[in-house]
Amino acid sequence: MSSPQVITPEDRLAEAKAQLNLPRIVAICGSTRFMAEMAEAEVRETEAGKIVVKPGCDLKNPNPLWSDPVEAEALKVRLDALHQSKILLSDEVLVVGNYIGVSTRAEIAYARSLDRPVRFTHPEVDPDA
Template sequence: MPYPQPLAPEGKLADAKKLLNLPPIIVICGSTRFMTEMNEADLRETKAGKIVVKPGIDMKSPPELWSDPIEAEALKVRLGSLHQAKIRLADEVLVVGDYIGDSTRSEISYARSLGKTVQFTHPEVDPDA
């Protein structure tokens, strides 16, 4: 008699989302130089009935966050880890902007390694196209 296998964390999360009757969750990725476009995408996706998560700190924001280079680098690392957690939480990814830098390229690769659907506001910048 085979025993049921315990669900991996991803399966547990998917089941919990179904039990909670959550709408789709979309994470917005891209360079923070596109924060205006990210905000516009947030409005569109929210209007479409999705839960939206996106970067919470504009890396191009006023320098008080970045005045100490050591603290700034540590914050950048923490924000990268936090954004990966947002990608794990999300059902799909929307990449905003007409430029893909190293961080965004890494996020796209990470999302795809998890089997997430990745869409682009500018499909021509898809590094795998």
């Protein structure tokens, strides 16, 4: 007698996306120093018919929402968790830029742990190449 197959929340998400006939979802990752390049990548991926999710805040640029250093650090933690959720929703990841920092390296590892394909605008920076 075989064991019943366990259906994970991730499996249910994939099935729901298929039933809804959603376009592929791409999560753009990378250092926020490449926000302009991310915006350009968003245009290309959108033109290709994909839903794009990417970082929505650039903590390197001044803003009253993160002017206090303590609040900025707490916000960074929340934004990192939010971006992981975007990766979980995605079908693939596009890493933008020619530099991979600690956060981006963690995002790549997380995406790969979910078996998401990961593409790079600069393949030479792939930490697993």
